[in-house]
Amino acid sequence: MSKLKVAELFYSIQGEGRYMGVPSVFLRVFGCNFRCAGFGMPRGESSAEVETIAFAHANTPYTNYRDLPLVSTGCDSYASWDPRFKDLSPMLSSDAIADGIMDMLPYEEWRDEHLVITGGEPLLGWQRAYPDLLSHPKMRSLKELTFETNGTQKLTKEFKDYLHVWTAPGREVTFSVSAKLPCSGEKWEEAILPEVVCEYEDVGTVYLKLVIATKQDFADAECAIAAYRAAGFRGHVYLMPVGGVESVYAMNNRNVALLAMKNGLRYSDRLQVPLFKNEWGT
């Protein structure tokens, strides 16, 4: 039986993108190919907020994700990929994950809820383990599945074939692609990979979700959108305000909504910030 290194497994409302407002189980797997230390920082600078938290964890370990401090700069899900926090993410079998999901669903079975597999970057090596979980008897009634990805990882042939079968009539897989613009601190040539994202459209619905804080970010977003369209990308594009903490989110959300309207693009909120303060497990 396959195992996944699970950073978090929780039940909440999807706060972003196409399924905003839908009750959802979030399976956050461990590991990412990026660091995104530039979020919320002046261009060219990197956040060091997590250093203090990692130092504290090395001395008096946190034992639960929900006790970890939130950050206002850098990646807001840092503990799901930073090796210094890997002890908080156990390896769980498909049985254990499916049982955990049943325990958190209101009727102990899938009804109108949807499953979000997120990270970290969920399309790294874990692609080989998902079929075992998705084929589990307790996952039989699941109808809608989203991968929240940074859009840099190709689907393996085996996983693509599996998803083709899984998405038989009545089921849908979505790829929510949060492509990392330069404000993340990641390099354009490593982060904006239109050919990779276009391939996701072979098996499911794909949309882009671009994080915006400044005019420069929007200029970068326009270049990225042009590159994806030139490669044949057909999906919707959402602009989403930067802001893992309420103070930063509240400075940006209205402006980003106006910008989306003005340019005929979709707006994604971050409902988990005003509703739940973006705490771990929400």
Ligand code: SF4
């Ligand atoms: S790609 Fe996502 S999970 Fe990975 S470092 Fe960036 S924001 Fe964090």
